[in-house]
Amino acid sequence: MIGDIHQRVTRSTVASLAFFSHSAYVATFEPEDVSHALSDPNWDLVEPPPNCHPIGTKWVFKNKQGENGMVVRNKARLKEGIDYEETFVPVARLETIRILLAFAASKGFKLQQMDVMSAFLNRFIDEEVYVRQPPGFKSARFLDRVYKLRKSLYGLKQAPRALYARLTSFLLKFGFVMGSVDKTLFLLSRGGDTLIVQIYVDDIIFGGSSHALVSSYAEQMSREFEMSLMGELQFFFGLQTKQGPEGTFVHQAKYTKDILKKFDMGDSKPMTTPMSTNTAIDADEDGEAVDQKEFRGMIGSLLYLTATRPDIQFAVCLCARYKASPRISHRQAVKRIFRHLKFTPKLGLWYSSGSSLSLRGFSDADHAGCRSDRKSTFGTCQL
Known part of the structure; x- marks a missing residue:
């Protein structure tokens, strides 16, 4: 690890063992102490407005594992109470994902994967949301004040809906057609080529018959959102996939x-x-x-x-x-x-x-x- 070992790791790079001394690795434990995980610019400490009912919070630390069971990311989530009117967001169906895998295998194109980096920390919300000062992050001078969120908070009930709305709006402007049964599936036909996109919250899988069309889509998404291109689809929705010239194996x-x-x-x-x-x-x-x-x-x-x-x-x-x-x-x-x-x-x-x-x-x-x-x-x- 490079730098102060008492500071949290914000980004990590896993390199070959030959260069291990120049790389930072994620922790393999789930911390109970919040003192090293409390820095977020998307807060404003304000006097609570009249009739304000700030929501309570608690920290939840989890590890994200890859398909081989190794820890690939440490996640700190701030869970909240209730302060919302509408949170419904469509979720990808397993049946749709299986059909998509079968279709891609039959048509001979490989599915790729990307995710929206810090998705829930960068989505704007329409409502005014106030939260109590979270544990370990309380101001000694202003104990009675509350935080007003400027952007959507990871774990906020409105966050997935806000992200889905923005992704949908962008894809429809790009020329995609939304699925009539599964609202998280999008299809783009351009000339004789086809591009398919499947959304699951902040994870996206996509593929098409034209390399140029797929590259154009990935470039446009990276311009609009802070995207992390993960390459060929291997682990999605709890499914492990291996794509080859003879077909696709899912387990x-x-x-x-x-x-x-x-x-x-x-x-x-x-x-x-x-x-x-x-x-x-x-x-x-x-x-x-x-x-x-x-x-x-x-x-x-x-x-x-x-x-x-x-x-x-x-x-x-x-x-x-x-x-x-x-x-x-x-x-x-x-x-x-x-x-x-x-x-x-x-x-x-x-x-x-x-x-x-x-x-x-x-x-x-x-x-x-x-x-x-x-x-x-x-x-x-x-x-």
Whole structure:
């Protein structure tokens, strides 16, 4: 680290080991002390106006990890209370991202990634917002004063909406057309070329059939916003991607490893299947109850994993039926799924470059297969 070791790192450069002595690295711990993380020019210490209800704040320190689990950025967030009218902002859908990956693989262009640097600290807001002096940043002379925000604060409820509005306005002026179903997807057709942009808060993925069109877009975005170009898409929305000439592979190996560790299943015995064909799960009302919060957490974690793991979809959804009153038998069934993940941590989806993008669907059902209500269970698959 270059400079005073007691000062926070504002920017970091990771270089090769040969030049480690000339580089600054992010910290691998999440600090509890705010004294080294308190400097922000976007505040004004003022007398509280009449009928002002300043919002309270607290500091939250988190580490951002890359796809290999290493810490790549230290984040300090100032969380606040309530002082807003409208905060709704569209969020990218997993289905849209998967379709985009399949489309890009089929058309033979690689997706790139960028993010808006200090996005929430640089977006203007329409409302007047006042906050109490945050812990560790109080003025000894003006304890009764409050801060008036000149710009949107990271963590402010209005911040994502303000950023989305500005990004949308810029893209529409650039000539993009907003998606009719997913409002975070934008399409630009120019001549015979196509450019697609997907927004997820301050992260953006984009790609197109023309290198000149993609470069022009990246240049225009960098002029309008303070952008960080991250190169080829590798880690987005919790999905790890590897793009190649033969297609694109998408998986959640890092996420799988994280949830195995979270629920103490990292050392469990691997299983080749997520559920035994001889297992019949029902309400088991006479069984011993288990911790509902833990069971729901396990189900929720597994449901997010089904984004790239359709092989566990049926087993997870079957166990999810009993979240209201989980029993030991249900938890054992869920643990069986985790043990299967231990056996197949890197399984994922493969999008071939030879795909025709034609839609095919299949469906099947058993007959009165549910032991609880004798209803049939239907299953569908779309390719």
